Amino acid sequence: QVQLSESGGGLVQTGDSLRLSCTTSGGTFSSFAMGWFRQSLGEERESVAAISWNPDNTYYHPSVKGRFIISRDNAKNAVYLQMNDLKPEDTAVYYCAGADPIRDTVLVRPRDYAYWGQGTQVTVSS
Numbered sequence: 001q002v003q004l005s006e007s008g009g010g011l012v013q014t015g016d017s018l019r020l021s022c023t024t025s026g027g028t029f030s031s032f033a034m035g036w037f038r039q040s041l042g043e044e045r046e047s048v049a050a051i052s053w054n055p056d057n058t059y060y061h062p063s064v065k066g067r068f069i070i071s072r073d074n075a076k077n078a079v080y081l082q083m084n085d086l087k088p089e090d091t092a093v094y095y096c097a098g099a100d101p102i103r104d105t106v107l108v109r110p111r112d113y114a115y116w117g118q119g120t121q122v123t124v125s126s
Contacts, residue, residue: 002026002115006096009120012086016124020081022096022117029077033099033107036070036081038092038122045095047108049081052101059106063089086124093119 008020020036035050049070050059058070069082079096097113107113 002098004096004098004115004117006094006117006120009094009122011123011125013125014087016086017082017084018086018122020083020094020096020120020122022079022081024077024079024098024115027098027100027115029098030074031100033101033105034070034072034079035097035099035107035113036079037095037097037110038090039095039119040092043092045110047110048094050106050108051079052104052106054104057104057106059108083122086122088124088126091122091124093121095119 003025006022031053033052036048037045038048039045048061051070051072055072067085072079096117098115099107099113
C-alpha cells in the first residue's frame with residue numbers, strides 16, 4: 001500500500017519562503033510521477049507543480065512559475081516543493097499526490113493520481 005505524508009507547512013509573511021516535503025512508502029517511488037496540488041476554501045483543487053519520474057520533466061502553474069521549484073530525491077523516496085516569494089493568494093492546503101504512469105509524463109489533473117497525502121496548511125499573511 002502506497003502512503004504519502006506531507007510536512008513543512010506553516011504561517012509565514014508575504015515574501016517569505018517555505019519548503020514542503022512529501023515522503024512516500026510502498027510502491028516503487030522512482031517510477032512515480034508526483035505532483036503538488038492546493039485547495040483553498042470554496043475552491044477546486046488545482047495543480048501547482050508536477051514532476052515525472054524523469055526529474056527534468058516538470059510542470060508549473062503559471063501563477064507559481066519562477067517562484068516555486070519542484071524536485072525529487074529517489075534515494076529518500078521524497079518530493080519537495082520549494083516556495084519562494086510567497087503571496088497571500090498562495091494560502092491553501094497543499095497536497096502531495098503520486099501516480100505510476102507507463103510513460104515519462106507530468107500529470108496535472110487530480111483524477112490522474114491514485115495516491116494522496118493528508119495535506120499541509122500554508123498560510124501567507126499580508
